[in-house]
Amino acid sequence: MNTTQSTSTVQKKRLTSDAMSASIAKEGQRTTAAPLGHALVELAQRDERVVGLSADLAKYTDLHILRDAMPDRFYQIGMAEQALLGAAAGLAMEGFVPFASTYSVFATRRAYDFLCLDIAEANLNVNMVCALPGLTTGYGPSHQATEDIAILRGMPNLTIVDPCDAVDIEQAVGQLAAHDGPTYMRILRGKVPRVLDEYDYTFELGRAKLIRDGAEVLLISTGLMTERALEAARALEADKVDVAVLHVPTLKPLDEATVLRELGKDRLVLTCENHTVIGGLFDAVAHAAVRDGIFRQITPIGLPDEFLDAGALPTLNDRYGVSTAKIVERIKTLLHPRHTERTD
Incomplete structure (x- = not known):
């Protein structure tokens, strides 16, 4: 009996620790719990127009922080993303500043028409804050928003933000609320790493920032891939490789002036994104380069054009080439x- 109980305990621990967690923080890393939720509470305390809405996922998008602190400023819409965005549009038309939360896949795949015609066409101040972007869950294609940016980049009036860490999220919330028009931000939830505060960084909506300079390689990154780009840059120092990292938290509109300035230097260039290599950061950077007359190789590091497997995140990150080691x-x-050519 003791052996059976011990085996059962190990199995349960394995299932909960390495299978489908959406946490990206490493053991011992500095983190902030629910940065979106706490930033929204602080904003709502200053601005009575700010309200939150959820499609039955408040706990899993960190909006439960606002719900519990200010229940009269929170609306539980239920499992209906079209209704979620319709309600947010109505609140915005009445002068409120709504933050609507769900999973990225549901906001983009299920409710596109409501976002496009109810919100974007009218240029309403509705802010979609959506969890599980790209490869941040092992639950497979039903929950992995690997093409959400590609779906949304062609929508007029919409601003798209992919934050690196808790610092980006905390600083972005107020700027999204003050922005004239709809926004879509991919959020990281739970215990979110703090990375950028070590680099004298400040989030500015619509601006890319050079986090570190380097003479040999330029990594243009967005979202959580900026942390991995920085880790890769530090790892390559041991091989005397000098790597620059340009963080692009706002994907639309792209800060073309900064991107083109960095592309103009003679370096190996790669883009890094937690998204399919089709329709995201790589496409935006390559488009800007060609349009400006910069003809050079730009190598994409991102998710493949396929439905991803389910499984443990470390395994999947390696499999699809987006882990620090693979970069x-x-x-x-x-x-x-x-050095990598076969000799047999």
Whole structure:
């Protein structure tokens, strides 16, 4: 009996620890719990127009912080994303500043028409704050929003933000509320890493920021991939490889002036995104470069154009080439291709 109980305990621990967690924080890393929820409470205390809405996912998008602190400023719409965005549009038309939360896949795949015609066409101040972007859950294609940015980039009036960490999220909330028009922000939930406050960084809506400079390689990154780009840059220092990291938290409108300035320097260039390589950061950067007459190779690091497997996140990140180790490996291959050629 003791053996059976022990085996059962190990199995339960394995299932809860390494299978489908949406947390991206590493053990011992500095984090902030529910940065979106706490930033919204602080904003709502200053601005009585701010309200929150959820499609039955407040606990899983960190909007439960606002719900519990200010229940009269929170609306539980239920499992109906079209109704969620319709209600948010109505509140915005009455002068409120709504933050509507759900999973990224549901907001983009299920409620696109409501976002487009009810909100974007009218240029309403509705802010969609959506969890589980890209490969941040192992639950497979039904929950992995690998193409959400591609779906939304063509929508007029819409601003798209992909934050790196808790610092980005905390600083973005107030700027989204003050922005004239609809926004879509991919959020990281739970215990979210704090990364950018070590680099004298400040989030500015619509602006890309050079986090570190380097003479040999330029990594243009967005979202959680900026943390991995910075880790890769530090790892490559041991091989005397000098890597710059340009963080692009606002994907639309793209800060083309900053991106083109950095592309103009003679370096190996890669883009890093937690999104399919089709229709996201890579496409935006390459489009800007060609339109400006910059003709050079830009190598994308991102998710493949396929439905991803379910499983443990570390395994999937390696499998699809978006882990820190795989970024380092890809850069070394591009810098020294002869070292990776087969000799048999």
